[in-house]
Amino acid sequence: MRGLRRPTWLRLPSGPAGRAGSALMAVTLLVTVLAVSTGVGYSVARPLLGDGSAFLSRGHTVAHVNGETGKSDAQTAIELATGSEPIQTVRLPDGRVAVVNKTTGTVTILDGSTMAPTGPPMPNPDGGTQLEALATDSSGYLVDKKGGTITELAPPGKPAAPVVSVGTGILDAVPAGDSVWALTSAAQVVEVADGRVRRTVRLGEPVSGITVADGHPVAVTGAGKAYVVDSDRPHAIGDLGVAGSGVVLGSWRGAGRYVLAVDRTSGRVGVLDPRTGRTTRATLPAGPSARLDAPVVLGGDVYVPDYAKPQLWRVDAASGRVGRPLTVPGRQGDAFDLTVSGGHVWANSQYDRRALIVDGDGRDHTADKGAGPDVRDSQSDREPAPTTTPRPGEGPSGPPSPRDSDASTPPDRPSRQKPTPLKAPSVIGLSRQAACRLIGQAKLTCVRRTDATPVVDPDQFAVVSTQDPEPGAVPDGKKVTITYPDRFTVPSVLSQTQGEACARLKAFTMKCQATIGAAATGAHRPGDVYQQTPPAGTEAGEGAVARLVYYSGTGTTHDYKGQSVDTACGQVQADGFACTRKEGATAAGTGQQPGTVYDQDVPPNTRRNIKQPITLTYYSANNTLPSYVGGSPGSACADITARGFTCQKTEQPYPSTDKVEAQDQPAGTYPIGTTVTIHYSPWALVDYWIYQKNDADVWVLRPKGDIPAGYGHQAFHVGLAYKAGENIPAPQAINGFTCTTGPSHCNGLDVNHFYSRIGAYQDWTGPSPAATFMDCGVSGTTPIYRVWKDSGAARLYGITSDPASWGAEDNERLGCVWP
Structure with missing residues (x-):
């Protein structure tokens, strides 16, 4: 049976690239294609965020931590949680950071450079733990598993794609390429991109989970079988060897080359290489009290979190060797966030001051996120985190001073913290209101200064043109002065309709009062302005009143x-x-x-x-699309074309002939020109049986009812397959071999038959094409074997689905049939 054709894959740099400000280096992966034997392939394109850093939850805030120094160099000035509420941080491809409060459901988007919000928080009161932020190659998304919706987190100024409702609810979701792949409560995998459902993937057997490996979404069945689902049709890549209700798959936040699975109950780990189909297995000596969760991979090592200790197990992906566990700072039993960012593995307990970093070469060290009243330090037995939000003014607003951890401070005296100087954010180009709001969030005072020079562009009015001090500088007296124009030149709106004229003047913040004047005559049009006060060229300020008179009538x-x-x-x-x-x-x-x-x-x-x-x-530009499942492909394509869509037929084996078994686009409304893919089998099925010779233990394979003379003593059903020579995908050609020249040539019998995929057998007549079976990668099929045994001087041959039956001494798998 042919497998995957393996291309040469590219190794990617995993080391840090440094950090300039908090700019992100995007390293675009070259596209590679993994082709299957039927000619179907898929491509890889995944950018790396490789600045060697991570955005970590720190108490009620988020800190930016350098992976090389292990130090925090920035943190948010606003609090994103209270008490012990957990938050999730996800770095988006454009440099923003999505922060999800897993208790309140509030989502805050931060500017990765300034650590300031890019807009007001987005409430999702019914979301909570069922909300998750995802990052694809080009955008960010918010997945509401409870509500069954996927919402794009579009950058400021860019329109977001429409919210997509999966409808049946979402069990899990992962990003791959530019798409979000969601596992629904109906055990189907749905691809979402560009504000719509692109396709629905059905495997024909229950799907228990979805993960990412080698840049591709991988669905895993309850039996542990893994399928790549972003090719033209799902393709089996191997068996994880781990199955059951306690299995958790690898996290997309640390996805790498391998498909990962961990059985929380037994501690068994499965690592499947999709390029070779090889599975490595290991068992963690974690004990019955362990609390294992979703693993991540960096390079050739797999990291499995255990919240009970807390600790991190390391498993070699190639050999299955289990290394010593790494201690994660935090209290026993507390969950911690596990992710791969900037070429490092990060294990971070939100309410602990420290975090564990594992470098790409396997070395581990701790990060210091900074001291504060909302974090504890498990490594120095400091006081536990508070259960309420600190009052304004308490706690640091920036990275900690080296003296924060001064060991010379007496244990009975409160530790004094040196406040970090507050730096001015960048506000040039913002409206005065937005600028002052951002300055206030940085715990600085906003001082306004106006520029009396009038502007002629409404986009320049009341927009900050200069600031003092410059961005990043420490202001004197904690004050930032912004300068903006507050005067403008009134434009001419004569001969415009009163609606257009008022809209133009309101853009300058003027109040518009339009009244009907004289009736329109001659070339004048009703609604056109023919008088304005103040006149064009006049200098005015915010809130000035403009009075317009326009033509009335019909x-x-x-x-x-x-x-x-x-x-x-x-x-x-x-x-x-x-x-x-x-x-x-x-x-x-x-x-x-x-x-x-x-x-x-x-x-x-x-x-x-x-x-x-x-x-x-x-x-x-749209039309309705019905369901064609159960109908004929010809009629379906004719109707699809008549509706203005493009019909695409996908031929694949099914236990039916010329009947639509599935369509990728469910019934609904779609843009004209949308490609609608239907799946069906065009090949006629043949019902195969085996018939026994009346006077010997010799069997022939024939279509049902085609019984040769002298046969029929017993008959057994083999299954549905195809006629000899049928050109199905990956056909398994079954050849018949016959011997009628007596015992010395016919393996001890006067007449003998056997069926095989071989091409020749000495002294026997054949090969004679007998049937076409399927490749056993087709879901829902049953393997069929040629078996044989020696009975005295005679060799007997049989055909069965159980190679261990009939006392068989050996077997050859012929292929698969529909049972």
Whole structure:
């Protein structure tokens, strides 16, 4: 049986690249293709965040910790938790950091350079522990497992993709490439990208978990069998050798080359290499009180967390050798966060001052996140963390001073902490309100200074042009002075519609008062402004009142049909009316372009008050898609094409012929032109039986009812397969061999038969094509074997699904059939 064709894979640098500010170095991986024997492949493209650092939860805040020095060099000025609430930190590919409060469900997005929020917190009161932030190659996502939704965390100024509802709930989700792969409560794997469900993957057997390995999403069944699911069809890559309800798969936050699984009950570890199909197994000597959880991998080592100690087990991925456990700072029984970032493994207990770092070469050391009233130091038996939020002004607002851990401080005297100087954040280009808010979050005072020079661009009005001191400097008196223009030159809005004119003036913060004036005559249009106060060129400030007078009266409608809705709405507005867009029937089958107007609620040449809107109905760019499962592929493709979609047929073995067994896009509404993939088998099935010779223990393989003369003493069902020579994927050609020349040539019998995948057998007639079986990687099939045994001087041959039956002495696997 042919396996995967292995390309040459690229090794990636795992060491630190240093840190300049907190800029992120993105190292783009070259694309490689893993091809399967049927010609289906998939590509790898995964950027590395390699600045050698990590963003770690630290009490009620988040600290940026350098992996080389083990020191915190920045932390948030705001608190993201209270009491003992846990938070999750995830670095996004654009340098932002998503922080999820796992108790309240509040999500805060931080600027990785300034450690300041990029916007207001996002509440998710029903989320809590069911919320998780994910980072794909190009974006960040928030997964609400309870609500069954996936929401893009788009950068500021960039529109987010629509929220995707999986509907059946989410058991787990992982990022791979630019997609989020979710395991639903219906045991199906769903790919989500670009604000829509791209595909739904069904394995034909229950899926118990999903993980990431070698840059690809991998679904694992309850029996421990692993499938790559981002190729054209799911492909089995091996067996983890670990199964059961206590199994937890490898964490995407530390995904590497291998598929990882740990049995919490027995301590067994399975490591599957998807490139070779080889599985390494190990058993951790953790004991019955261990609390094992999702492992991570760095290089050739697997790291398994044990919260009971707490400690980190290390397993060699190639040999299965278990190394000594590494102690993780923290209290016994407390969970800790385990992730791989910047070429290091980080094991971090949120409410402990210290964290464990394991370098790419396997050396381990501790990180100091800094002292504070909301963290304990388990390595020096300091007081436990408080259960309430410290009052404003308590605790450090930056990295700790070296004197924070001065061992000379008497144990009966409170430790004095030297406050870290507060640095000015960068606020140039922000509105004055946003700038002062950011300065206040840095626990500094915002001082405003205006620039009287008028501006002509509304985007410059009240926007910070300079700041004192510069970003990163320590301000005198804890004050940051911002300068911004507060005067502007009033633009001309004459001959614009009153709506356009008011919108233009409001952009400068002016208050607009528009009144109806004289009736429109001649070339004047209803709604056009013909008088403004103050006039264009006047200097004004925030809140100034603009008074406009525009033409009143009625307008005449036109025929807006047959043009794009954008162009038609522009004409409606030019006629002085408001335009209401209404999506109508699908454009598929009409010969019209989507967006073309085909109806209007007011006939052309109607005199109408300009305040009344015109509704334009246009052809939709979408159409509905039904389910085709159970129907014929030809009819399905004809209907798919008629609906304006592209039909793609995927031929694969099923226990049916010319019947749609699955479709990648479920019933719903999709854009015209969407590719709809249907799965079916075009090959006619043959029901194979074996028939015994009436006077000897000799068997022949035949289609049901095709019984040769002299046979039929006994008959047994083999299964459904295909006719000889059928060109199915990975066909297993079954050849028949016959001998009729007597015992000396026919292995001790006058007449003898056997079936095999070999191509020749001395003195026997054959090979004669007898059947085509399937490759045993097809889900739901049963293996069939040729077995043989010696009975006296005769060699007897049989065909069975149980190679140990019939007293067989040896066997050859012929392939698989549908039972």
